[in-house]
Amino acid sequence: MEAGGDREHQARSYLEKHRIMQLLNHLTSTLLFFQPEKPRDYLIAILERLRLAKVTGVAFPFFMDNSNIVAMFEIMDTSGKGSISFVQYKEALKTLGLCTADEVLKDDGHSITLEKFRHEVHLNGAKMQKGRV
């Protein structure tokens, strides 16, 4: 059934292009974390802020702020040497929903330090917002 396969393919590429799944995951996690009395109104408020953020170009306050990034880094860096391996870094980005499983990240041979990790998280976050065309 070529027609069916084509529409499915179309639907999947739509999801990819607008990063819908990451957005929905983020919305569901915020809902379950903050547990507002009126979930619909809360979701509408978040989406409005997202829309404004895109229009005005202001950075959207992400789920993970600075202290969370530092905490995450320290959990991964068990030996305390100040840097994490490339594999750990990739897994972390996947957990945060900031990159898909197939994306190839460049491995420049050096291990990732805290500064670089923080920078990359912010960069990917901004990319994700802009990517939501």
Place this chain on the structure above:
Amino acid sequence: MDATSAPHLIPPEMPQYGEANHIFEMMQNLLEQLLIYQPQDPIPFMIEHLSRDNDNVPKIVILGPPASGKTTIAMWLCKHLNSNLLTMENLIEKEFSHLASEAKNHYQKFKKVPSTLLVRLIHERLKDEDYIKRGWILDGIPETREQALMIQTLGIMPRHVIVLSAPDTVLIERNVGKRIDPRTGEIYHTTFDWPPEPEIQDRLAMPEGISEMETAQKLLEYHRNIVRILPCYPKILKVISSDQPCVDVFYQALTYVQTNHRSNAPFTPRVLLCGPVGSGKSLQAALLAQKYGLVNVCCGQLLKGAVADRSNLGELIRPFFEKDMAVPDSIIMKVLTHRLKEQDCVQKGWVLHGFPRDLDQAHLLDSLGHKPNRVFFLNVPLDSVIERLTLRRTDPVTGERYHLMCKPPPTMEIQARLLQNPKDAEEQVKLKMDLFYRNSAELEEFYVDAITINADQDPYTVFEYIESGIINPLPKKIF
């Protein structure tokens, strides 16, 4: 960071919140709409969808052969659910629509409307504000598989499809007596449904096309088409026999339409079994624990276990056991919360029985955050309970438990030495039943969504009822 090396400890409030507010279903609907319409700008679309809040609005299709009572049922459902009815006639009659007048001309010439035109009419009508807010009921559409598929490609999916069925002979007979009131459009029958008021009786007109030959023709065509339409709606279909009184058909249709379908939402059962002594709570709890991996929490056993362990709480409880007095609520709550907070209970779910016994205990349980999401009341009449309990015997040598009626001891030798537990004496049982029934009315009021089950049957039947109560979503109140 792996979930496998350090299991994520999800606080129990999160799944409770998710279940109570149906978060999963809401997100699923949102994703469905996004995929159907694939808007260029998803965020404003999502905002609009969420503010409409029409996930639970009725979207029903009623199909059936001529004279099966489709229109009657559709109109009743409409009135009851406060929704909008769509039939072939009122689609064509719509004013100010170019498509509608085109369709009307076609119908007057050929007695049929071409499928593409019909589907476009429906699409146009369903975009109307009122239909979005109050839902819709389609009566007799789609007529062919072609129409069904076209409606689906436009993204219009009903949530419930009802198909009425009856033997052909009944239908042909019924159709001959059909009469219509030209003013209200209601359908009456010369034998089964004659209107009481004489003014209506005078007005009634015979519709065209109800002779036996014509009905038989229409039936042939219906049978040819319906076989191909049914596979289009696999999981949401229900066939109701319309060869019964109208009221019965109506109530079956109404209950079906008000149930939600099983969703894929993650669900950890937290089951509460309430019932008098001898109703089978422990047995059902053991069966549930075995089949679904839930943790069997029996209040009495917990307390006895605490005493046997000689823990701190156990020392507190022991004097009450020795004096044969009821243990105070606060101590029971401490033991219970300690058990229910443990990781295996939170992750796998639990089955609780033997507690709460009255309203205060229920309030206490609630306030500590351990709300059950399914509550069952097992009803048994007093005589059955007496029969079940007073015939229980234990063999002091082997420890085996017997029941003189249901599981008698194999040899006379064993029967001679059987002993009865003094708690199973008739007076004791009657006392305990009285105690339970004094408090049960309040408990039933407190647990609004409880399901009552007749526990006076064999254990596996009762088990199946409990299972279906857990697996199916809780019935929703009328929208």
